Amino acid sequence: MSSFFGVVAKQIKSHPALIPLFIFISGGATMSVLALTRAALKNPDVSWDHKNNPEPWNQMKPNQQYKLLAVNMDYSKLKKDRPDF
Amino acid sequence: MAEAVSDKIKNYKTAPFDARFPNTNQTRNCFQNYLDFHRCNKALSAKGQEVSPCEWYQKVYKSLCPMSWVSKWDEQIENGSFPGKI
Numbered sequence: 001m002s003s004f005f006g007v008v009a010k011q012i013k014s015h016p017a018l019i020p021l022f023i024f025i026s027g028g029a030t031m032s033v034l035a036l037t038r039a040a041l042k043n044p045d046v047s048w049d050h051k052n053n054p055e056p057w058n059q060m061k062p063n064q065q066y067k068l069l070a071v072n073m074d075y076s077k078l079k080k081d082r083p084d085f
Numbered sequence: 086m087a088e089a090v091s092d093k094i095k096n097y098k099t100a101p102f103d104a105r106f107p108n109t110n111q112t113r114n115c116f117q118n119y120l121d122f123h124r125c126n127k128a129l130s131a132k133g134q135e136v137s138p139c140e141w142y143q144k145v146y147k148s149l150c151p152m153s154w155v156s157k158w159d160e161q162i163e164n165g166s167f168p169g170k171i
Contacts, residue, residue, distance in 0.1 A: 044105060054170075057105040057106075057113075058105070058117075060104055060105050062104055064104055065104070066104075066107065067108075073102070073107070078102065078104060081093065081101055082121075082142070083090045083138035083139070083141050083142075084138075085121075085124065085125040085128045085129050085138070085139065
């Protein structure tokens with residue numbers, strides 16, 4: 001890995017115009033990694049522990065929002081409306 | 086709570102928004118309500134209570150699910166080959 005950063009540092013020194021490229025590429029890679037970890041850890045459709053938490057979507061609150069951007073949906077007004085059993 | 090539930094069942098128009106299934110694909114919403122109806126029947130009759138609140142889940146899955154799925158699952162339950170956990 002150190003050779004990778006050495007190569008990159010050499011390239012930046014010789015072609016400083018490439019700096020915005022590195023910024024955007026690393027930003028994009030970071031965002032995709034963050035999105036994947038969010039999906040793996042926070043997505044209610046994903047169950048890591050089959051024995052203790054087999055249906056994680058049933059642990060959600062009735063006004064809990066998973067989507068990052070919800071258009072035309074006021075989550076604060078939602079109430080629980082299913083009978084208990 | 087029982088009065089509120091029977092009122093809700095009486096005034097039922099269509100399946101309400103379910104925060105567990107916010108996207109366009111409502112397949113799991115249908116299956117979950119079908120499962121919940123049968124689980125509710127099983128749990129309340131095991132406790133000796135009336136199963137009338139479970140009618141809510143039946144109304145919801147009848148609104149959401151294609152009839153062919155419902156009849157197929159009902160057959161599977163009678164056969165004992167239903168794949169879901171009830």
